[in-house]
Amino acid sequence: MKLVVISGRSGSGKSTALQALEDIGFYCIDNLPAHLLPQLITRPPEKSSSDAPKTLLAVSIDARNPLSNLEEFPAILKKLREKQNISCELLYLDSNEEVLLKRYSATRRKHPLSNEQRSLKDAIEYERELLGPLAELADLRLDTTRLSLYQLRDSIKLRIMQKQEQGLSIQFESFGFKHGLPLDLDFTYDVRCLPNPYWLPPLREYTGLQQPVIDFLSQETEVNEMLADITGYLEKWLPVFEKNNRSYVTIGIGCTGGHHRSVFIAEQLASHFRRTMDNVHVRHRELP
Structure with missing residues (x-):
């Protein structure tokens, strides 16, 4: 049952x-x-x-x-x-x-x-x-x-x-801090320190799902270092949560408006963990 x-x-x-x-x-x-x-x-x-x-x-x-x-x-x-x-x-x-x-x-x-x-x-x-x-x-x-x-x-x-009967279900959720912190997060990563495409007029109207922003952020050293650090932490500790019978984990990635940096980082993390896990989802709170 x-x-x-x-x-x-x-x-x-x-x-x-x-x-x-x-x-x-x-x-x-x-x-x-x-x-x-x-x-x-x-x-x-x-x-x-x-x-x-x-x-x-x-x-x-x-x-x-x-x-x-x-x-x-x-x-x-x-x-x-x-x-x-x-x-x-x-x-x-x-x-x-x-x-x-x-x-x-x-x-x-x-x-x-x-x-x-x-x-x-x-x-x-x-x-x-x-x-x-x-x-x-x-x-x-x-x-x-x-x-x-x-x-x-x-x-x-x-x-x-x-969700499978056995195994951990993970959701990466991007959001904008200026719209408030989600109530349902288990981990929260603040990426507001990263270069912001919003301040580049040609990129402002795009989101972290679109190629111009993806190309820009992929070339930034700080962005890649942040991704590596978050990935390393989660790779170490998510298996511990799973061994302790944890069923769900929600991981928040926040930037200022929730349209560029947080969206890109959430998508990159989800793509990485989908290679080894079955139940990985993404939600972008501030996007339509």
Whole structure:
């Protein structure tokens, strides 16, 4: 059985994530009381509408659970991960607080933790504290701040379903520091010290995916030295993460605007690691 537990703050896209998994064959349950999870695993749904055995299960466990259930969840998850016949992963979704406020204001929905004494902003902050222990246990964290519904669905399908049962899934993510640091990074490399094509008018309108910028950066000694250093570090330490049963690693490459240097470096790293690894992906946050 493959079990995916989805958690995260309200408004971060958990319902969309469940729908994406349902579309690819998972039996999905929203807002499951955490203490019922072991019973569900013991007696899973037996048949789908097509009479095929159900081996894919996804459940949402979040702040709608009673506090006592959330406190029990780390121990429950530990026991599930120790079972030989279950592949269990915890996916945690989050967005920055400004975006969560906008999403709730746009939909006019009531936050599950807000009340007469607790404002929407306070409820969002309290939920972050409440779910902090679950976020720390997550195998994969996704920052949905700048993702559309379609991008979130694609990201879920790409990283959950294309990952092999054994082996590490790596995503290189380029971004611009001026647009904020992504929330879901395991490693962050700052490449703002490298020569910037933005300051060369003939190159400004291109991106790190296009040949003029690729040619320019490929010829710069500092760029090649930075690539070699990052590659060497990751080649040494990624196998250690894999030996310790780490399923996913997200590596951020940041420059000022997220269009040139970070894009080029992310693409070069992905190309290098695809030679020896099966599950290597790239996302350029600031590109259309």
